[in-house]
Amino acid sequence: MTILDGKKVSNQIKEEIAVEVAKMRERGEKVPHLAAVIVGNDGASLTYVGSKVKSCEKVGFESTLVQLPSTTSEQELLNKIEELNKDENIDGFIVQLPLPDQIDTQRVLLAVDPDKDVDGFHPTNFGKMALDMSTFIPATPFGILELLERYNVETKGKHTVVIGRSHIVGRPMSILMGRKGWPGNSTVTLTHSHTKNITQIISQADIVISALGVPNFLKAEMVKDDAVVIDVGITRVPDDTKAKGYYITGDVDFENVSKKASFITPVPGGVGPMTIAMLLKNTLLARERHRSKK
Ligand SMILES: Nc1nc(=O)c2c([nH]1)NC[C@@H]1CN(c3ccc(C(=O)N[C@@H](CCC(=O)O)C(=O)O)cc3)C=[N+]21
Numbered sequence: 579m580t581i582l583d584g585k586k587v588s589n590q591i592k593e594e595i596a597v598e599v600a601k602m603r604e605r606g607e608k609v610p611h612l613a614a615v616i617v618g619n620d621g622a623s624l625t626y627v628g629s630k631v632k633s634c635e636k637v638g639f640e641s642t643l644v645q646l647p648s649t650t651s652e653q654e655l656l657n658k659i660e661e662l663n664k665d666e667n668i669d670g671f672i673v674q675l676p677l678p679d680q681i682d683t684q685r686v687l688l689a690v691d692p693d694k695d696v697d698g699f700h701p702t703n704f705g706k707m708a709l710d711m712s713t714f715i716p717a718t719p720f721g722i723l724e725l726l727e728r729y730n731v732e733t734k735g736k737h738t739v740v741i742g743r744s745h746i747v748g749r750p751m752s753i754l755m756g757r758k759g760w761p762g763n764s765t766v767t768l769t770h771s772h773t774k775n776i777t778q779i780i781s782q783a784d785i786v787i788s789a790l791g792v793p794n795f796l797k798a799e800m801v802k803d804d805a806v807v808i809d810v811g812i813t814r815v816p817d818d819t820k821a822k823g824y825y826i827t828g829d830v831d832f833e834n835v836s837k838k839a840s841f842i843t844p845v846p847g848g849v850g851p852m853t854i855a856m857l858l859k860n861t862l863l864a865r866e867r868h869r870s871k872k
Pocket residue numbers: 625626629672673674675676697717718812826845846847848849850851853854
């Protein structure tokens with residue numbers, strides 16, 4: 579069994595990006611600038627955005643954190659997005675999800691300039707991804723592909739079962755694993771809350787990608803021997819004995835599933851850190867594209 583060490587690989591990727599940024603500086607070029615917009619003060623969202631900003635500093639990017647109150651109206655957020663779209667200094671930005679109820683997420687995602695959409699959530703970019711055109715691939719699926727690639731995991735002809743059809747993980751992952759090339763060329767089954775015989779389907783999977791958010795959902799008896807197991811679930815479980823008052827767990831019963839799997843991602847330290855590294859990679863790409871356009 580091999581652990582797909584997202585922490586380690588994400589640090590390697592950040593080092594590679596830092597080298598590129600240092601070259602940009604030496605050439606006297608502008609370095610990439612990422613902005614993150616967060617509405618409200620959800621604890622987990624603040625943690626993620628905080629680590630995105632910290633990672634920017636680590637690789638030498640410029641970063642801007644835009645914090646708006648939870649009472650922000652949709653129009654106020656759209657105005658902020660327009661400002662970021664027009665700001666020549668900003669190469670890419672993200673609007674952290676989920677957004678408060680008074681804001682229509684679809685309208686917000688449509689307002690982001692596709693050339694600055696480093697999350698890859700705009701329909702233009704999502705469509706390009708599905709059509710194998712060059713674009714920004716959503717960071718979490720991109721991170722999973724990168725892990726499979728760096729650990730030389732065979733995906734061709736394999737049966738990949740994706741659990742969960744969210745717009746930011748399950749849906750794009752199902753498209754990417756079935757694309758031509760590697761990592762891809764897989765036969766994909768996308769499962770969700772209305773899937774019948776889900777345990778039977780999972781038992782046939784060579785590769786399982788669980789993006790459900792239900793702790794301990796995936797148990798050892800559900801996966802076949804030597805399966806590749808990717809755990810995208812991240813749940814904070816309240817626990818008074820921990821310093822932070824909670825611990826983090828994935829969808830997978832790691833202790834037992836890891837005994838059966840050929841490759842497996844841990845939580846924490848798996849897909850999460852890869853997500854951040856790939857967001858930085860997309861931002862570097864955005865900078866390079868903006869430069870070559872001028
Ligand atoms: N517009 C937008 N883009 C996103 O990419 C996006 C988003 N909204 N909303 C929420 C999800 C979730 N997400 C994570 C990123 C890093 C970790 C991460 O680094 N996790 C650490 C643990 C961090 C902790 O202490 O909670 C780990 O797994 O090791 C987790 C989750 C990005 N998302």
